[in-house]
Amino acid sequence: MAQGGDDEGRLPLLTAGARLREARLVAGLELEEIAARTRVSKRHLAAIEDDRYSELASRTYAVGFSRSYARAVGLNEENIAQAVRDELSRQEGLHPRTQHSDAFEPGDPARLPSSGLAWMAAGGAILLFALIFVFWRSFLDPAGSMPDLIDEKPAQSATQPVAAARQAAPAPVAATAAVRLTALENGVWLRIDNAAGEQVFRKELALNESYLVPANAAGAVLSTARPDMLRVTVGSRTLARLRPAPEVLRNISLAPASLLAPPVSAATPAASASATGRPAGETSTVSER
Numbered sequence: 001m002a003q004g005g006d007d008e009g010r011l012p013l014l015t016a017g018a019r020l021r022e023a024r025l026v027a028g029l030e031l032e033e034i035a036a037r038t039r040v041s042k043r044h045l046a047a048i049e050d051d052r053y054s055e056l057a058s059r060t061y062a063v064g065f066s067r068s069y070a071r072a073v074g075l076n077e078e079n080i081a082q083a084v085r086d087e088l089s090r091q092e093g094l095h096p097r098t099q100h101s102d103a104f105e106p107g108d109p110a111r112l113p114s115s116g117l118a119w120m121a122a123g124g125a126i127l128l129f130a131l132i133f134v135f136w137r138s139f140l141d142p143a144g145s146m147p148d149l150i151d152e153k154p155a156q157s158a159t160q161p162v163a164a165a166r167q168a169a170p171a172p173v174a175a176t177a178a179v180r181l182t183a184l185e186n187g188v189w190l191r192i193d194n195a196a197g198e199q200v201f202r203k204e205l206a207l208n209e210s211y212l213v214p215a216n217a218a219g220a221v222l223s224t225a226r227p228d229m230l231r232v233t234v235g236s237r238t239l240a241r242l243r244p245a246p247e248v249l250r251n252i253s254l255a256p257a258s259l260l261a262p263p264v265s266a267a268t269p270a271a272s273a274s275a276t277g278r279p280a281g282e283t284s285t286v287s288e289r
Contacts, residue, residue, distance in 0.1 A: 015051050015083065015087060016048075016051070016066060016080050016083035016084045016087060017048050017049040017050055017051040018049070018051075019075065019080070019083075020048065020049055020066070020069050020070065020073060020075065020080065021049040023070075023073035023074065023075050024073050027073055027074070029073070030189070030225075031045050031046060032189040032204075032225045032226075033225050033248050034069060034072050034073070035225070036225035036226065036246040036247065036248055037072045037248070038065070038068040038069060038071075038072050039068075039246075040065045040068055040069070042187065043055075044056060044061075044065055045065070045069060048062070048065060048066055048069060048084075051087060053084070053087065053088055053091065054091065059085075059088050062084055062088060063081050063084050063085060063088075066080050066081060066084045067080065067081050174235065174256070175255075175256055175257055176215070176256070177234050177235030177256045178212060178213070178215070178234075178235060179212070179213040179220075179232070179233070179234055179254050179256060179259065180210050180211070180212050180213070180232075180233040181205075181210065181211045181213070181222070181230055181231070181232060181233075182205075182208065182209070182210040182211075182230070182231040182233065183205035183206060183207060183208065183209050183210075183229060183230065183231075184207070184208075184229045184230065184231055185207055185226075185229045186206050186207045187204050187205075187206075188204065188205045188224070188226045188229045188230060189203075189204045189205075189224060189225055189226065190202070190203070190205065190211070190222060190223065190224040190230070191222070191223045191224070192211075192213065192217065192220055192221070192222060192223075192254070193220070193221050193223070193251075194217050194218055194219055194220055194221075195218050195219025195220075195221075196219075200214065200217050200220060213254050217254075219253075219255075220253075220254040220255070221250075221251040221252060221253055221254060222249070222251075222252040222253075222254055223249060223250045223251065223252070224242075224248075224249055224252075225246060225247070225248050225249075226246055227241065227242035227243035227246075227247055227249050227252075228241055228242070228243050228244055228245050228246060228247075229241075230242060232259060234256045234259050234260060235256070237260075239259060239260070
């Protein structure tokens with residue numbers, strides 16, 4: 001959606017928060033997805049949509065977060081920012097904020113430490129660094145080392161590393177193993193659909209709350225905005241996180257075979273592109289809006 005002044009001319013009676021909510025709903029986005037794109041918490045985004053700017057830390061946060069929200073849904077950032085400023089001025093005129101006279105003012109000489117105390121603190125810091133240096137040189141970094149009195153160990157046979165690798169290999173997991181999703185922080189949103197596109201499960205999981213994918217959910221796929229905060233377990237095996245950072249993912253297969261499959265090698269991007277019909281580096285699990 002291109003930015004411009006047209007989006008502000010359609011419904012002039014709507015507030016900035018209402019226009020942001022309308023644009024999000026038209027784009028078919030959830031608040032969780034906007035939070036993942038803007039790195040602004042869902043609680044603050046909901047307050048902006050309801051014009052509850054007093055719940056934000058200051059006017060600067062209200063205007064800045066609104067700009068990010070407008071950019072994510074394709075509205076004109078300057079128009080939204082000005083509308084937020086006008087609304088803030090109106091709300092502050094009706095309900096002025098209480099001024100605290102006892103707040104610490106930068107540069108107040110009555111509350112700054114004296115020069116003598118500052119010199120004492122500097123001397124203590126120098127003495128502390130000197131003690132750390134002496135301790136390091138005397139105990140942690142000795143000048144010499146004792147000779148090795150033990151004979152050299154015999155070289156390991158070529159079969160020992162192979163045997164160790166076989167012991168370290170994980171046990172195979174059955175194709176019907178149970179798949180469990182566990183939240184690693186509060187408010188991890190996820191949705192599970194089956195192969196027919198029907199919604200099986202949708203919720204914001206609390207910290208350490210788990211969801212066991214039903215065995216009868218044929219072709220179950222996962223959509224989430226916080227793949228970095230989901231622990232995926234297949235049977236008794238815990239897998240690596242789906243992504244290292246927040247990202248909107250859609251239709252991630254939850255079949256045990258798909259989750260346990262090794263990642264595609266980055267050395268053959270051309271072969272991967274010819275097999276999927278997409279340019280190298282593109283993924284079908286991310287919905288770009």
